[in-house]
Amino acid sequence: MSVLKKTFHINKKDFIHAGEASIKIKNLLKSLNTDPKLIRRVAVCGYEGEMNVVMHGGEGFLNIQINTGKILLNISDDGPGIEDIERAMEKGFSTALDKYREMGFGAGMGLPNMKENSDHFTIESEKNRGTRVGMVFFR
Amino acid sequence: MIVKELTDQLELQIAAGEKGLSREVLDGYCGDLLSDVMGRAPEGCIWLTVQGHQNILAIAVLREMAAIIIVGGHTPDEDTRQKADEEGIPILLWPKSAFELAGRLWAIIGKK
Known part of the structure; x- marks a missing residue:
């Protein structure tokens, strides 16, 4: 199988289209006969990443690269960045605004869910310099 | 058991997504x-929630759910109904508490 790459744009505060990139990725992986458990893991990570960018980030991109042996998922944004990454990775810690919490977001599980559902997880961020999350899934 | 049978048995109101009424219900989640x-x-679950905004549809699609039941007299937004119709995921309404409905669902589809 050749390498397949796709990029999706994520708009700031766009709750209407949030999740659509992950649904497209899920359908794409399904059409490639990917193991359903792996599809679910990638979909969870994609969705959490999209929501993070929509709620906290600026403009963002979700990139997926599907190789024979692995899937790479990278999500980046040019938002305000994360001041304390260690705290952001703690389950239950969230900086989401009340209006997002009322919608059921901001449980402080987004980044931990992404880490748990991927085989390799990296996060890079600096105040005012955006955030980049990279995940690898072995097939 | 399919969504339609549960809808009839529990007298749930159908708010949207009627074309998905033949989806099979394998499990439940609150x-x-x-x-x-x-x-x-879990995959194939029927999901009980008070949330009525359209992001619930992305969750239901990504988790391959059978249907969503909005409980406690809450109602879906118009955008949510539209998206449910597009995706073919039924949105059902239950006026009382999730607790009572979950108990009744457990008696019908519950499993260890």
């Missing part, structure tokens, strides 16, 4: 925190 639902809801 939750209003979307990350929790996204991380844990």
